[in-house]
Amino acid sequence: MFSASTSATESGAAASSVVRFVICGVGHIGRRHATLVARNPAARLVALIDTNPALQVEFPGVPFFTSLDEYLGNGPAADVLTVATPNYLHAEQAIRGLRHALHVVVEKPMALRRTDAEAIVQAAQHTNRLVFGVMQNRYSPPAAWLKQVYDEGHLGQIYLVQINCFWNRDARYYRPGSWHGTRAHDGGTLFTQFSHFVDLLYWVFGDVTNLAARFRDFNHHDLTEFEDSGLITFDLVRGGSGTLQYSTSVWDRNFESSITVVAEHGSLRIAGQYMDQVEYCHIRNYQLPELARTNPANDYGTYQGSAANHVHLIENVIDTLQLRTVATTNAQEGLKVVEIIERIYSLK
Helix, strand or coil: CCCCCCCCCCCCCCCCCCEEEEEECCCHHHHHHHHHHHHCCCEEEEEEECCCHHHHHHCCCCCEECCHHHHHHHCCCCCEEEECCCHHHHHHHHHHHHHCCCEEEECCCCCCCHHHHHHHHHHHHHHCCCEEECCHHHHCHHHHHHHHHHHCCCCCCEEEEEEEEECECCCCCCCCCCCCCCCCCCCCHHHHCCHHHHHHHHHHHCCEEEEEEEEECCCCCCCCCCCCEEEEEEEECCCCEEEEEEECECCCCCCEEEEEEEECCEEEEEECCCCCEEEEEEECCCCCCCCCCCCCEEECCCCEEEECCHHHHHHHHHHHHCCCCCCCCCHHHHHHHHHHHHHHHCCC
């Protein structure tokens, strides 16, 4: 199984060549991937795939295909397939890319079912290729700082962890005919909006157990097939307890993404609209260092998402395949996020 220390040498990548990307799905996020790849001198955007051929005009000169089948049968050679399509297509398309000897970048969520995520991990093993999950919130300076503070033992035993995610997703987002809001194609609020924060919980503090949940649908009855809000309680396997409160029912615009930690040797809070500011840090014999500024949120016009850190992910993919570093995200971690969300939703 590939781990975060899996190297490109083990997966058969070359150290010196430009890394060639094909982007499958040219929506908001897919266009961001394509733009960042095209700007990187160590990468080359060799093809785009989308069911809407009108999108081709945004990237003149780049070969365009209207299906993954068409690309795999007739497209130019590539090293990496980026899957940025609707959630329900991620697993199938990632596996097909792996079986065609491509490394794969998979937008969140990696899959909508644990069994499908496991199939991606198995395909990566069998094909000796790497899978990079899009977990870009890890690259925000406050998140990286939290991980470092925890790993270095400054906090001691964790007592309580509280994560709040209060966003707006209304009729401007859930438009008629869109895959957003359907249980089969979207998966649910935790998959589409808040999987990054489940990832941060697992990445920093490890696995959870003793889950309990309450779900509510306050103002999305006519917009989605699932809840808009939830309150999750859990115990950390390593010790301590926590809560995850989330909602997309906030009026007009996003309100807050935050994490508060109460621990043996101190307390801290990272907050702001996108978990981008250290608002409180009081830890025994520790001074908060000056952190770099967090990138602004991804802006989609009528709504905003998490911090725009995709550039760091793409740089890591390139550096890993050119043998300068190792993957910072991997299929096993993506699988774990899917598994935790599936466990939460099983409590409905």
